[in-house]
Amino acid sequence: MAGVKRGSKIAEAIAQDILSQICDGGLTVGSQLPSETQMLADYGVGRGSLREALRILEVHGIIRIKSGPGGGPVVTGATTRDFGRMATLFFQASGITFREVIDARLVMEPVIARLAAQNCDREQREGLLAARTSTESDDAYLKTSANFHRRIASMSGNRILNLISHAIEDIFHERVVGMLFPPEKRDDVVDAHDAIAEAITSGNADEAERLMRDHMAEYARYVEARYPALVDEVVAWH
Amino acid sequence: MAGVKRGSKIAEAIAQDILSQICDGGLTVGSQLPSETQMLADYGVGRGSLREALRILEVHGIIRIKSGPGGGPVVTGATTRDFGRMATLFFQASGITFREVIDARLVMEPVIARLAAQNCDREQREGLLAARTSTESDDAYLKTSANFHRRIASMSGNRILNLISHAIEDIFHERVVGMLFPPEKRDDVVDAHDAIAEAITSGNADEAERLMRDHMAEYARYVEARYPALVDEVVAWH
């Protein structure tokens, strides 16, 4: 690897330029980029090269290409899910298993909780306390439970850690859609969430970290018991 | 984003298939994949679609495309640098600055040091103790200093965290090549590295974490003082 230089192909250069235009041009989700025909004229390249560039951006979730009148690339704004998807490409290449994904969460979530306890502002505190995990229905449980963790990650004060934390979680939940704790265990989850929220909002970083570590360890044990084959499965990109 | 479905284009499907073949076929760095012409026959698609697929893999560092006789895609094996590069695409899209990169390191490295203290085996311990940071020359300093951190990340016991830690560091060092602490401060760095190594190898996780946190805080202060404009610069993909 040492001597291998990253070749800058036309497609990559165009993709980078388009990305810069999106970022520097104040474009937001839903913004329409010039059509392919217009871009061909603007960049003075062949259709193939432009298609390659657009595909790179599309596969990262930066744009979506709309066909039909008024069509062309539309800014979609990459999500943590997109980041997680791209990460799975690397994970697959490295043979990384879901066990490692869960283990990484085991490490990251307590750290995030500690940071949240140290960094959150008043509005975030109020939001966290208000966002109780619901056991009313399976749907409500799934939604509010995931929202709990995402909210904490958002409070960490660092967008990179937020992104990574979300992405790791997304990777798992893309593979196992709608993983439900059994109903009789959900009250325990709610209690754990509440205790964590209490620790975070009262600024008790040590306690937040400890409680989250315990909570995630419980989660990891449950996943291992519920999906024993899955945890040794290599993460695949798709 | 909720309703936006990731369209699976031909190019992406082929890229995924090629990646699976690389991973499942026991191919290693340097392995030659079939030539473009052969792949066109194998997949029964147009050259443009295949080119798009190969470009996706190439931009991620999975393959390199060799021209000339015996040419075609060659497995390169993605590095943490490649992962870091892809991450910068997302960081740019999010407007993430180098300050946040450094802050993320501030958080990750102490966690990694703690994990290393908890997880390393005897061989790793011996390796870490033997790998002293050299102040003999600028080159030696750069090399051994970076190697110190990489070695610790490798000892964390989790490849994802290893990958992320490396990638975050690579992002910064791709932007600032050969960042040198001034010679009069290097002995301090060496002392810090030695103390961290001692804590890790004696299994003192708390101490390892604390020392690394102090060390990284010093590093962050130095970077801020040395590159005040850089830290507020948005990370760019290139």
Place this chain on the structure above:
DNA sequence: AAGCGATATCTATGCGCATAGTTATACGAG
């Protein structure tokens, strides 16, 4: 007003041809 069908406009993909650049290999000269 709402729904349906037709039309226009775009992208998605394939095909064939072309020039240009890169690189491995073979051959000849010193």
Place this chain on the structure above:
DNA sequence: CTCGTATAACTATGCGCATAGATATCGCTT
């Protein structure tokens, strides 16, 4: 044996043409 050159084999990129699919818009009918 070594070095330089020529050749062959590959990719990189552009161009033009074609069919097919997706989607927005407009007009007509109910």
